[in-house]
Amino acid sequence: MFSLQNKKAVVTGGGSGIGRAIATLFAKQGAEVHILDLTLESAQEAVEDIKKTGGTVFSHACNVANQKEVVAAFEAIGNIHILINNAGIANVGKVDTTSESDFDRVMEVNVKGVYNCLYAAIPQFRLSKGGVILNMASIAAWVGIQDRFAYSTAKGAVMAMTLSVARDYIGENIRCNSISPARVHTPFVDGFISKNYAGKEAEMFEKLSQSQPIGRMGKPDEIATLALYLCSDEAGFITGSDYPIDGGFIKLNN
Incomplete structure (x- = not known):
């Protein structure tokens, strides 16, 4: 079960944290993994570790906020089966303490970055006759988190994009879901x-x-395990859904 043999997966921000855990697990399950990170150096350690375990992995220097770079990277990778939109940044502040530059920076990476990767990935999914997209949302899209105005706004947009893409491409055998981790x-x-x-x-x-x-x-490996299921053939009946993985944060906090 949950084999990714003969699948090609792109993981943005795959050089560290949750993205690295996903890239590592997907490679273990047989996928050819392509890590998109800001620099080749930032992905180097992850790539070396995956190769040591016999996994197939490649890295690409790419700023997800730059559409030309993203399109070029996806064209170089070619037909894909899985896209993990994981790259993102955080910001602390309420609406009146969030500067315009900080707000723009979060939107550029966390919203436009996801859009850019979706935009570049769809033609490659068509070459594969379908595939799976998994966006990294957040509990901040579900509940109010103190001092996280820009971040919450961005993650709300990611959840909305998930629904839009799931609806628009369901007829092309492209599934799209999201995960909402707590901390x-x-x-x-x-x-x-x-x-x-x-x-x-x-x-x-x-x-x-x-x-x-x-x-x-939570632990990165726990998020990666959920990602593996949602991107596997066993989850073929699931699209247009968000999955909180939050230690009870949304439902049990009073």
Whole structure:
């Protein structure tokens, strides 16, 4: 079950964190994995580790916010079967404390970046007579998260894009779903805490961990496992859906 043999998968932001976990698992399950990351260096460690385990993986330097770069990368990769729109950035701030430049930066990566990859991927899916798209949304698209105005706005857009694409391409055998994680412990989270809560790292890590009713953050491998199922043939009856993976955050927090 859940074999990805003879499948070609693109994972944006696959050099670290959740994207790396997905790229690693998909390669293990037999997929030919193509990592799109900002630089080849940022994906190098992931590529080397996947190759050590016998996986087939390639990396491509690509800024997802630049449509020309994205289209060129997808044309070089050719026909694909799976797209994971994982690349994204965060931002702290309420609407009146979010600068225009910060808002634009989040939209460029988290919204336009997803659009660019969808735009470039559809012609390649047609060459494969169909495929699967999985977008990385967030619990921030479901519930209000304090001081995350721009990020929540972007993830709400990602969820809406998921529904739109699922509807528009259902007749072309292209499925599209999204995942909405709560907080997941990645190097990104550690860097985010260090940058925004200097001197209070341990306190903030514990606070963020306990914000999930289950009492901890998620693990990248847990997100990757859900991604594997949704992109496998076994999930062939699923499209136009979002899957929270949140330790009870949405339903159990009061």
